[in-house]
Amino acid sequence: MNYFPDEVIEHIFEYVGSHRDRNALSLVCRSWYRIERCTREKVFIGNCYSITPERLIQRFPSLKSLTLKGKPHFADFSLVPHGWGGFVYPWIEALAKGKVGLEELRLKRMVVSDESLELLSRAFPNFKSLVLVSCEEFTTDGLAAIAANCKRLRELDLQENEVDDHKGQWLSCFPDSCTSLVSLNFACLKGEINTGVLERLVARSPNLKSLRLNRSVPLDALQRIVARAPQLVDLGVGSLVHDPAMETFAKLMTTMNKCKSITSLSGFLEVTPRCLTAMYPILPKLTSLNLSYAAGIPGSDLIKLIRHCKKLQRLWIMDSIGDKGLGVVANTCKELQELRVFPSDNIGQHAAVTEKGLVAISMGCPKLHSLLYFCHQMTNAALITVAKNCPNFIRFRLAILDATKPDPDTNQPLDEGFGAIVQSCRRLRRLSLSGQLTDKVFLYIGMYAEQLEMLSIAFAGESDKGMLYVLNGCKKLRKLEIRDCPFGNTALLTDVGKYETMRSLWMSSCEVTVGACKVLAMKMPRLNVEIFNENEPADCEPDDVQKVEKMYLYRTLAGKRKDAPEYVWTL
Amino acid sequence: MARESLGFEITELRLGLPGEPKSLVSTNKNEKKRMFSEIDGNGDNEKKSNTGGNLKTTESKAQVVGWPPVCSYRKKNSMNEATKMYVKVSMDGAPFLRKIDLGMHKGYSELALALEKLFGCYGMGEALKDPENCEHVPIYEDKEGDWMLVGDVPWEMFMESCKRLRIMKRSDAWQIERTYIEIDEIKEKNV
Numbered sequence: 001m002n003y004f005p006d007e008v009i010e011h012i013f014e015y016v017g018s019h020r021d022r023n024a025l026s027l028v029c030r031s032w033y034r035i036e037r038c039t040r041e042k043v044f045i046g047n048c049y050s051i052t053p054e055r056l057i058q059r060f061p062s063l064k065s066l067t068l069k070g071k072p073h074f075a076d077f078s079l080v081p082h083g084w085g086g087f088v089y090p091w092i093e094a095l096a097k098g099k100v101g102l103e104e105l106r107l108k109r110m111v112v113s114d115e116s117l118e119l120l121s122r123a124f125p126n127f128k129s130l131v132l133v134s135c136e137e138f139t140t141d142g143l144a145a146i147a148a149n150c151k152r153l154r155e156l157d158l159q160e161n162e163v164d165d166h167k168g169q170w171l172s173c174f175p176d177s178c179t180s181l182v183s184l185n186f187a188c189l190k191g192e193i194n195t196g197v198l199e200r201l202v203a204r205s206p207n208l209k210s211l212r213l214n215r216s217v218p219l220d221a222l223q224r225i226v227a228r229a230p231q232l233v234d235l236g237v238g239s240l241v242h243d244p245a246m247e248t249f250a251k252l253m254t255t256m257n258k259c260k261s262i263t264s265l266s267g268f269l270e271v272t273p274r275c276l277t278a279m280y281p282i283l284p285k286l287t288s289l290n291l292s293y294a295a296g297i298p299g300s301d302l303i304k305l306i307r308h309c310k311k312l313q314r315l316w317i318m319d320s321i322g323d324k325g326l327g328v329v330a331n332t333c334k335e336l337q338e339l340r341v342f343p344s345d346n347i348g349q350h351a352a353v354t355e356k357g358l359v360a361i362s363m364g365c366p367k368l369h370s371l372l373y374f375c376h377q378m379t380n381a382a383l384i385t386v387a388k389n390c391p392n393f394i395r396f397r398l399a400i401l402d403a404t405k406p407d408p409d410t411n412q413p414l415d416e417g418f419g420a421i422v423q424s425c426r427r428l429r430r431l432s433l434s435g436q437l438t439d440k441v442f443l444y445i446g447m448y449a450e451q452l453e454m455l456s457i458a459f460a461g462e463s464d465k466g467m468l469y470v471l472n473g474c475k476k477l478r479k480l481e482i483r484d485c486p487f488g489n490t491a492l493l494t495d496v497g498k499y500e501t502m503r504s505l506w507m508s509s510c511e512v513t514v515g516a517c518k519v520l521a522m523k524m525p526r527l528n529v530e531i532f533n534e535n536e537p538a539d540c541e542p543d544d545v546q547k548v549e550k551m552y553l554y555r556t557l558a559g560k561r562k563d564a565p566e567y568v569w570t571l
Numbered sequence: 572m573a574r575e576s577l578g579f580e581i582t583e584l585r586l587g588l589p590g591e592p593k594s595l596v597s598t599n600k601n602e603k604k605r606m607f608s609e610i611d612g613n614g615d616n617e618k619k620s621n622t623g624g625n626l627k628t629t630e631s632k633a634q635v636v637g638w639p640p641v642c643s644y645r646k647k648n649s650m651n652e653a654t655k656m657y658v659k660v661s662m663d664g665a666p667f668l669r670k671i672d673l674g675m676h677k678g679y680s681e682l683a684l685a686l687e688k689l690f691g692c693y694g695m696g697e698a699l700k701d702p703e704n705c706e707h708v709p710i711y712e713d714k715e716g717d718w719m720l721v722g723d724v725p726w727e728m729f730m731e732s733c734k735r736l737r738i739m740k741r742s743d744a745w746q747i748e749r750t751y752i753e754i755d756e757i758k759e760k761n762v
Contacts, residue, residue, distance in 0.1 A: 077637030134644065160644040188644070269648070295651035318649070343639055345650050374639055399639050432640075458638065483637070 009035050019044045041065060046503050048086060048110065049528065052558045053094035064103045065129075066095070070110035072506050072552055073456075074481055076134065079508055079550065081534055083565040088135075089116040090563075096123035104129040104155075111135070117142030121149035129155035129183075139164040140191065147173035154207075155183040165191030172197045181205040185212035187236050187267055195221035203228045212236025215269040223252040226259065234264035234288075237279075242272040249278060257281040266290035266316075273301040283308035287335075292316040292342045303328050313337045313367075318344040319353045319374060326357030330364025338370035343401060355382035362389035370395040378435055379407045383417025387424035396421055397432035403459045406436040413437050419444035422452075432456040442466035446473020454479040467491035471498050481506040489516035496523050504554035515544030517551055521571035528560060529553045529571045656730060662690045662707075662738040673730050679722055683709075690738060708739045 013036060016022055026036040042065040045051065057063065070086025088110045095102050102124040112135045120127065127150045132138075140163065146156060147170055171193050174181075181201070186193070193216055202208060208229050213222070215238040222237065242249075262282045271294055286309050291297060297305075299320045306325065309315075312333040319341050321329070329336070339361060341353055353375045359382050361368065369392045378400055406413055414435040422428060422445050429451055433441065437460035445452065446469035453476055461467070467487040470480065472495065480502065488511030499505060499520075514531065521529040532550035533542065560570045656673040669689050676682045686709060709721040713732045721729070721736070 074637065076642035077640050078643055079637050134642065160642070162644065188648075293645070293649050295649050342645065342649065343641065374641075401639050403635070403638050456640075458640070 006031075006035055010039050013039050017042075038062060042104075043067070045069070047554050047556075048088075048091070049558060049561050050503070050554060050556045053091045054098070055557065057094060057098040057100055063095075063100050065106075066091075066102065066104070067106040067108075068110060069108045072481070072504060073109075073479070074483065074506055074508070075109055079483065081532060081565075081567060084532075084568065085561065085563055085565070086110040087116075087563060088112050089119070092116050092120050092123070100124075101126055103127055104131075106131040106133075107135055108133040109135065112138045112142070114138050114142035114145070118145040121145040126152060128152050129157075131155065131157040131159070132161050133159040134161065136162045140166045140168055140170040140189070143186075144168055144170035144173040147171065147178075148175065151175075151178070152180055153178065154180050156181075157183055157185045157210075158188050159185065161188050163189055165189060167191060169194060169197065171201065174201055176204070179204045180207065182207045183210040183234075184208065185210065185236065187212040187214050187238060187269070189214045192216045195225070199225050199228060205229075206231070208232065210234035210264075212267060213238040215239040219252060219275070220248045223248060223255050226252075227255045230258050231261055232259060233261050234266075235259075235262050235282075236267040237265070238267055239270040240268055240272065240275045240278070241270055242275055249275065252278045253281065260285075262286070264288040264290075266293075268294035268297065271296045273297055276301060276305060279305075280308060285311060287311055288314040290314075290316040292318055292340065294318070295320075295344060299325055307332055309333060311335055314339075316340040316342070318342050320344045321353070323353055323357035323360070326353060327360040327364075330360040333365060335367060336361070336365040337367050339365075339368060340372040341374055342372075343374040352376050355379045358382060359385050362386040366390065367392070369393055372397045372399075372432075374399045374401065376401055377405055377408050378414060378417065379409050380412060380414055380417035380420075381407075381409065383414065384420040387417075387420035391424045391426070393421065393425040393428055395430040396425065396428060397430065397456070398434055399432065400434040403434050404436045413441070415440040415444065419448075422448040427451055430454040433460055434458060436460075438462050439466040439469070442469040446470050449474055451476055453477060455481070457482045457485055459484045461485045461487060464488055464491035468494055471495055477501075478503045480504075482508070482510060484509040486511055488512055492516050493520060496520055499524060499527055499553060500555050502555065504552065506550075506552050507548070508550040510548075512548050512551060513544060514542050514546050514548055517548055518544065518571050520553070526555055526557070527553050528556050530564070531569050531571065533567050533569055658711075658733055658735050660686065660689065660736040660738065663740045663743055665690060671736065673733060678726050679729075682721075686736075686738060706741050708741055709736060710739055711736050 009032070013022075013025065016025060019042070022036060022040060026033045037059050039062060040060045041062055043056065043060055043063060044067045045056070046069050048068045048070050056066075068088065068091060070088075071080055071084060074080060075084070086109060088107055096119060103126050105120065105127075106129075112132060114137075117138055120130070122145075130146060130150075130153075138161070143156075143163075146153065178201075182205075184201075191214075193214065195217055198217070199221070202211065202225050209232060211225070211229060211232055211234070213225075213236055217225070217238050219239070219241060222240070226232065226235065256278055259282055263285055265279065265282065265286055265288070268276075268291060273296070276297070283305065289309060289312055291302065291305075295318065297320070299322050302317065302321045303325045306312075306321075306328055310332055313335050315329065315333065315336060315338070317340070321341070326341075329339075341357070353373070355375065355378045358373055358375070358378075362385065366389065368390050371393065372395075375398070378398060407417070414433075415438055418431075418433060418437070418441050422431070426448075428449055431445070431449065431452060431454070433456065439462045442461060442465070445455070452474045455470060455474070455477065457480075464487055466485070467482070468491050470477070471491070483506075487507065492507070492512050493516055517529050517531055521527065530552045531548050532552070534549065564570060657670045658673060659668050660671050661668045671682075671685055671689065673682070676685060710718050711721055711729070711733045712735045713719055714734060718737070724732075
């Protein structure tokens, strides 16, 4: 029903950015579908096996920016064996063949070979931005190709990747003519870099806003580099270790004083705590602080630092800060929206976090909406208090180090606590459970968690009813990942149609059998049902009654994939 | 209903997860593979008493794959460099050496356990208590280059001074002693 010419509709669509909204537009009518697909520049694909690159290119000829995710989330925790898949090369090859004007590529949990980076660097003359998160297989050789060939590169952002350092001088591969860098993050690289080359690169990049260094940059080089980029907004300090020359340290402090724009700080992979005073000039303006890799900063120094960070909105920190430290955060960081507390490796150090820290945060930080909290224990009372204080949670992830620990005060499961969370936080989209939990918590989740999109469950529940409560109740569920729970075939097979409304389902060490998976695969041809068969020889067909160690199923329009390793059976 | 019976069952001592209403659940579910408390060695983990609260050492943490859910990159990169004290450990007869982080252990008994695990040489714990009677004897090279028997000095002092470890076969120890005795005898003869 078009009362306007196409150009007008196209113009209106320009204002619609989010993927979901764009997807909704395309469903309205045929001409909107047509106009939308021709004008769409950014596409997000949450599962690289859900569609073929060819089909993507066919539908979106104006594609400029692509986000792809590969391995299932539990691959982060070593639950997916090596070689499972998620190869980016076929995508890059197809995009190159299709002469797509690719400018931006963002990959998460994918296998990225040097070959693919080399092809990427040559095939797209307008390529501007590469973001790799939790990827593997590439080396500094691949980075060298990107540096050398992407004439318009603005962003090279490497987050938490396993990269082999080949000692080549990849940084030197940025030509002198490259002056367009806006963001450079190589914190995850292990090897040495030529600090002189880096300094010159920074000096000729007037638009550089984000710079995250690895641990090989010593204090004097750090000072010189930051001095060249007073316009920085985001700084990642790799190493801040005591320099015997006191004047270098004083110089650094002066330099930091000149950085009026830094609002985001991270890193400190190696640190001498008393050197942190050099950072104090920028603390009051910080909105984002990530010290989750700064294992060398003891709790007392963390607390001293935090007292200066009154504007923090995002804080990632280690549990060495302790409950007391979280109390300081609660008193200081009134604008806090996102908090992540990671477990430190420190054995014998008593400071750790418990429910007390979380309660303090909930009382002091009413704007909190995202939480990832590793702790030693949790109580129902605390969760109920938190639910009352913070009804705005969008993401709530709790990881008790002892996965099945009950409430230590009452010895009860944590059903009531999590029940309070889902009942109070009506906008909750992501939830991760831990602690001792019965089927009851799932009853609550099914009843109240109406906006829930992603749920992670481990060592919980008592029967199939638990999983069924969730599948029946959570209408917006997209990703469900379950490990070590007593959910079996009845739960899996009761509502097979549900899985086509979801991106994926992961079940490992549960009670599901091979036979049930076969039934499911047969009933739902548009699902890939993969079972991982690690212990048996490849040609040995397991019994239908045999329990499945790991199952991953996902909806797809691409059919059975051809790159699965031997141990993966797509039924 | 199971809720009432739960109240009493919770006070029972058993290895399974607390609060399992066994009567309601079919037999299938009770064969839960790898129940967390069993894998984790929760019940009889004496390390708990050393530290107050439920602090686990890396060894027991590592027994449950993927819990706590920290991504592998983070696990590898958030260790405190300052407290790591890796020393080489050689065992007579083994084709290659190993490395062990002294900072990971709180005392000699933990070290003994770790060495046993590394080389499969059981009885290391006993060797520390009773060096005369065991097949394998742990010795270490100190800062001055002398080879010392493990276990004489306080743990902290040992951590400070230990440069490398060696697990010697008792029979070798006698050999070396005999060699020194022979050397002394020869020296005396030549005097």
